[in-house]
Amino acid sequence: SQTIHQWPATLVQPVGSPLSLECTVEGTSNPNLYWYRQAAGRGLQLLFYSVGIGQISSEVPQNLSASRPQDRQFILSSKKLLLSDSGFYLCAWSATRVFIRGGANVLTFGAGSRLTVL
Amino acid sequence: GNSVTQMEGPVTLSEEAFLTINCTYTATGYPSLFWYVQYPGEGLQLLLKATKADDKGSNKGFEATYRKETTSFHLEKGSVQVSDSAVYFCALTSGGGFKTIFGAGTRLFVKA
Numbered sequence: 001s002q003t004i005h006q007w008p009a010t011l012v013q014p015v016g017s018p019l020s021l022e023c024t025v026e027g028t029s030n031p032n033l034y035w036y037r038q039a040a041g042r043g044l045q046l047l048f049y050s051v052g053i054g055q056i057s058s059e060v061p062q063n064l065s066a067s068r069p070q071d072r073q074f075i076l077s078s079k080k081l082l083l084s085d086s087g088f089y090l091c092a093w094s095a096t097r098v099f100i101r102g103g104a105n106v107l108t109f110g111a112g113s114r115l116t117v118l
Numbered sequence: 119g120n121s122v123t124q125m126e127g128p129v130t131l132s133e134e135a136f137l138t139i140n141c142t143y144t145a146t147g148y149p150s151l152f153w154y155v156q157y158p159g160e161g162l163q164l165l166l167k168a169t170k171a172d173d174k175g176s177n178k179g180f181e182a183t184y185r186k187e188t189t190s191f192h193l194e195k196g197s198v199q200v201s202d203s204a205v206y207f208c209a210l211t212s213g214g215g216f217k218t219i220f221g222a223g224t225r226l227f228v229k230a
């Protein structure tokens with residue numbers, strides 16, 4: 001079965017420090033990968049998605065970046081954190097080719113990483 | 119662009135009460151519609167889905183019907199339990215797309 005791991009679970013960082021959140025998926029190949037952010041009391045904002053190694057699409061201009069160095073690894077980074085970067089970050093994956101099979105793009109989420117920037 | 123609007127919370131109900139959480143959407147083409155649930159401190163998990171008009175998604179006593187004429191996908195449950203306390207998100211993926219757009223979420227509290 002497929003599993004998704006995301007770490008660290010909790011992170012407290014000072015303003016201006018770097019960030020690296022990591023996500024890995026097991027039990028599937030060539031997944032679509034996503035980073036979402038959930039600010040306190042708000043909905044989910046899609047930050048990045050990737051349909052293959054080295055292919056990153058950015059949805060929101062900001063000081064965050066994403067990379068996909070391996071098929072099932074997705075990394076969210078920042079060189080210098082801002083206070084506004086605080087939030088709950090969620091990694092997710094979905095299966096490719098679902099549309100060919102007539103299915104729906106179902107997302108499976110990791111447990112999330114709570115980032116507090118002080 | 120595509121968007122999802124769902125009723126603001128929090129919604130507070132007593133155990134065994136009837137639940138409705140409204141969701142309407144704006145999308146081009148024929149989107150797939152979803153309800154995800156988030157329990158405290160956890161990531162989201164799929165609750166139910168529907169991929170075409172008049173489809174009814176159901177799971178764990180929850181139901182939602184894809185209404186294209188009213189662009190709605192309201193979530194219902196006949197008798198809620200304390201364990202249903204969570205945040206519920208309505209979402210859509212436009213046909214052929216990879217991006218899922220979420221509503222703001224509705225927090226549900228169920229009192230014993």
